[in-house]
Amino acid sequence: MSSTDRDVDAYPEPPASPLWHRHPKALPLTDAQRRRNYDLLDTASRTSRTTAA
Secondary structure, eight states: OHHHHHHHOOOOOOOGGGOOOOOOOOOOHHHHHHHHHHHHHHHHSSOOOOOOO
């Protein structure tokens, strides 16, 4: 038996859905999104996380 006979999948992979396309280029953040990210990072860096015991 050759290696090609063993590498055949029982079920071939289905074709990718056309709905799964990626946006060709990342969209820049708006000023509001940038401000929100900054505020969330600032808050997270100032607070300590505790684990429930």
